[in-house]
Amino acid sequence: MKMKAGVFLVAILACSLLGVYLYNNAGGGNNKILNEVGQTFLLVNPVFAQSASSETTFLDEEAGMSIYVNIGRSIDLAVAKTVYRTIEKETSNYTVGSIALPGLSENEDVHCFVHKDGWIVTYYLKGEPISKIVDWNLWSEGKLTKNKLQVGLEQMTNALGVVVTSVKYYHFQYPNANKCMLIIETLVTVGEDSFNITIPSELAVYERSWSHYAGDTTTAWGGTENSYFKIDGSIINSISGESNPVTKYGMLTVTQLLPDMVHIVSVYNDNTESSKPLYGVCIGLAYQEP
Amino acid sequence: MGGGVTGLILFQRKVKAQEGGIIVEDADYIWTNATEYSADLINVTKDVTPRVVLEYGDFNSMLDLNKSDGLNQAADIVSPRIIVEYADFVSTYGLQGSENLTQIAASVKPRIIVEYADFIFSTDLGPKPMEDITPPVIGIPIQDPLPDKVMPYQNVTVSVNITDTESGVKNATLHYNINNTATWIDVVMSYNSTSRLYYAMILGQSEETYVKYRIVAYDNAENMAVEDNAGQYYAYTVIPEFPSSLILLLVMVLSVLAVVLIKRKLPRKLDT
Numbered sequence: 001m002k003m004k005a006g007v008f009l010v011a012i013l014a015c016s017l018l019g020v021y022l023y024n025n026a027g028g029g030n031n032k033i034l035n036e037v038g039q040t041f042l043l044v045n046p047v048f049a050q051s052a053s054s055e056t057t058f059l060d061e062e063a064g065m066s067i068y069v070n071i072g073r074s075i076d077l078a079v080a081k082t083v084y085r086t087i088e089k090e091t092s093n094y095t096v097g098s099i100a101l102p103g104l105s106e107n108e109d110v111h112c113f114v115h116k117d118g119w120i121v122t123y124y125l126k127g128e129p130i131s132k133i134v135d136w137n138l139w140s141e142g143k144l145t146k147n148k149l150q151v152g153l154e155q156m157t158n159a160l161g162v163v164v165t166s167v168k169y170y171h172f173q174y175p176n177a178n179k180c181m182l183i184i185e186t187l188v189t190v191g192e193d194s195f196n197i198t199i200p201s202e203l204a205v206y207e208r209s210w211s212h213y214a215g216d217t218t219t220a221w222g223g224t225e226n227s228y229f230k231i232d233g234s235i236i237n238s239i240s241g242e243s244n245p246v247t248k249y250g251m252l253t254v255t256q257l258l259p260d261m262v263h264i265v266s267v268y269n270d271n272t273e274s275s276k277p278l279y280g281v282c283i284g285l286a287y288q289e290p
Numbered sequence: 291m292g293g294g295v296t297g298l299i300l301f302q303r304k305v306k307a308q309e310g311g312i313i314v315e316d317a318d319y320i321w322t323n324a325t326e327y328s329a330d331l332i333n334v335t336k337d338v339t340p341r342v343v344l345e346y347g348d349f350n351s352m353l354d355l356n357k358s359d360g361l362n363q364a365a366d367i368v369s370p371r372i373i374v375e376y377a378d379f380v381s382t383y384g385l386q387g388s389e390n391l392t393q394i395a396a397s398v399k400p401r402i403i404v405e406y407a408d409f410i411f412s413t414d415l416g417p418k419p420m421e422d423i424t425p426p427v428i429g430i431p432i433q434d435p436l437p438d439k440v441m442p443y444q445n446v447t448v449s450v451n452i453t454d455t456e457s458g459v460k461n462a463t464l465h466y467n468i469n470n471t472a473t474w475i476d477v478v479m480s481y482n483s484t485s486r487l488y489y490a491m492i493l494g495q496s497e498e499t500y501v502k503y504r505i506v507a508y509d510n511a512e513n514m515a516v517e518d519n520a521g522q523y524y525a526y527t528v529i530p531e532f533p534s535s536l537i538l539l540l541v542m543v544l545s546v547l548a549v550v551l552i553k554r555k556l557p558r559k560l561d562t
């Protein structure tokens with residue numbers, strides 16, 4: 001009987017070994033790697049670096065319409081600071097300041113963020129209209145040669161000794177907007193000139209804004225003349241009795257520029273003087289193109 | 291401005307618009323100081339298929355009409371021409387010379403139409419500055435069991451190291467294909483914070499099945515990375531159920547059983 005029992009135990013042992021071998025090779029031990037590392041699957045999001053760094057958080061809170069570039073090399077922040085009219089913020093990584101624009105008052109200054117890693121972001125503040133970037137002094141031969149953000153960026157890159165060939169625009173207030181458009185109508189004769197605009201309802205429009213410029217709204221003998229910015233015949237803004245060039249800007253409501261309708265945007269002046277200054281109107285749009 | 295007909299814009303349209311018709315622009319009698327725009331003659335309808343209107347350009351190309359981002363044109367001077375919109379059919383017979391200006395587009399993206407403006411500045415917005423533009427880095431996948439040791443219906447675990455130093459890895463997916471069929475099966479990979487590896491399991495397949503796979507990962511800035519073994523994919527074929535090593539084991543077991551049987555017989559002989 002002892003012999004029988006011994007042989008039986010040997011047979012069981014052999015079968016068990018075979019069973020274990022087959023089990024492991026047949027996928028029953030498919031958590032082999034996990035068993036080896038002594039862990040279980042954790043179905044949680046991986047730990048990753050935060051994309052919202054303090055730098056972009058600052059701009060998210062501060063900036064609106066922006067132009068930016070990465071110059072591809074590190075920036076000496078001390079040099080960048082020499083460009084600012086006013087230094088607004090300084091950290092070990094970046095500086096922020098305002099840049100004065102030629103021929104424009106301080107409230108037209110652009111803001112500039114410079115990061116030591118090569119980033120330069122020139123912007124207007126959140127809430128300011130896109131149309132503010134139009135510098136009517138730079139209207140020449142039927143086109144806007146540059147805008148204020150470009151001029152501010154150029155001042156910074158010139159100081160840093162770099163030539164920028166490719167820039168991008170971004171609106172921090174409207175992260176879903178992927179297009180921006182500025183449409184300009186000008187007039188140097190007495191009367192009215194206009195353009196038509198139709199905005200399809202398929203587009204999500206985040207901002208409708210305007211800029212109205214009048215080079216001179218006085219007569220030689222001190223009288224008052226007028227310049228109007230109109231949409232569909234309704235006066236949106238008027239500039240009167242200003243002997244110096246004046247630029248006004250603001251936001252439009254949706255009802256002032258409804259989608260799926262042709263709107264007539266016009267600029268008017270009643271200047272009968274022989275010297276005809278420039279009058280102009282600009283519509284600025286930020287929207288999402290599908 | 292001369293009144294000659296030098297161009298034609300033709301549109302295909304499913305439904306005829308209520309106010310469809312001919313727009314005549316820039317005729318001499320319209321261009322007065324008082325009314326440079328021809329409000330009376332401009333079609334206004336809400337029921338318009340979005341279409342490309344190309345006006346005042348010095349040159350019109352018919353290429354890439356569906357990618358018409360840059361078609362906004364502004365100019366004071368417009369060549370006199372007839373614009374036909376919303377018509378079901380337009381014959382160009384008798385309108386010789388206008389081929390270059392004929393535009394036909396069945397569908398275009400919705401876009402802002404601006405007419406008669408002196409200047410238009412249009413630009414893309416984005417991406418966000420300082421945003422990550424570098425895709426994740428995917429290491430070489432490790433397969434368990436090894437490609438030449440996958441048994442029938444044995445699940446296969448694939449582990450891989452994926453990193454993204456900027457915005458971080460958002461997700462990773464293993465795509466696998468069975469026997470080169472058109473269907474790819476997606477398996478979302480799970481992250482193990484201790485091993486710092488991503489894991490996915492390919493379900494067990496029958497003998498001789500050919501399985502190939504690749505790994506696709508995205509970071510939080512939506513940059514995509516693909517690891518597909520340089521286009522060759524990672525692959526294995528499920529081997530037969532009883533390879534030589536198993537046969538050897540079976541022989542051993544059978545030998546043990548034979549010994550058991552012999553031992554059972556021997557005591558009986560001794561008893562007699």
